[in-house]
Amino acid sequence: MDRIGVVDTMFARVDMGSIAERRLAGMEGFGARFKVVRRTVPGFKDLAVAARQLIERENCEVVIACGMPGGAELDQVCAHEAAQGIMLAQVLTGKHILEVFVHAQEEPDPARLTELCRHRVGSHALNAYWLLYAPEELRKRAGQGIRQGGPDAGPLPGA
Incomplete structure (x- = not known):
């Protein structure tokens, strides 16, 4: 049986790991x-x-890594460093680790920030599933300007 990993943080202001678990359970x-x-x-x-x-150690085929950097400039620097570490871990393991960061300054309204978390984490949980079981779903969406957590940008004209 395949395993999908979910790792989240205590620092986040939303229980991002539970959002991923609920989406995957569906x-x-x-x-x-x-x-x-x-x-x-x-x-x-x-x-x-x-x-x-x-x-x-747990033989996960893909991991969803959830975090919520704060709004200070130092937090943004640390988020960049954390992203670099996640990329290195992907290269070292040869497995996908989907970085799901929701930056505190993306949305000043707490209710809308929570909704942004739900959408972004849920979308990446679906991406993790597709990576393992339905890669053609990702391929169908190539070049479409699809975003996780915000409105899709859409494809460029004539692309």
């Missing part, structure tokens, strides 16, 4: 095709090692 084949393995770490700089451990 997928066809849940329980028969795959199991969700979840870990929670203190902050987003801890995501890369936890994701790598889920792949190497």
Whole structure:
């Protein structure tokens, strides 16, 4: 049975890991095709090692790494460093780790920020499922300007 990893943080102001778990639980084949393995770490700089451990120790085929950087400039620098670590973990393991960051300054209204989290995390959970079981769904959407968490940009004219 395949395993999909979900790692989230205590620092986030929304329970992003539970959003991913609920979205995956609604997928066809849940329980028969795959199991969700979840870990929670203190902050987003801890995501890369936890994701790598889920792949190497728990045999996860793909990992969804969720974090919520704060709005300060220092938080943005740290988010960039965390993203670099996640990319390195992908290269070292040869497995996809979908980085799902929702930056606090993306939406000043708390209710809308929560909704942004739900949409972005849920969309990436679907992407993780498609990577494993329906890669043709991703291919159908190539070049369409599809965004996770905001309005789609759409394709360029004549593209």
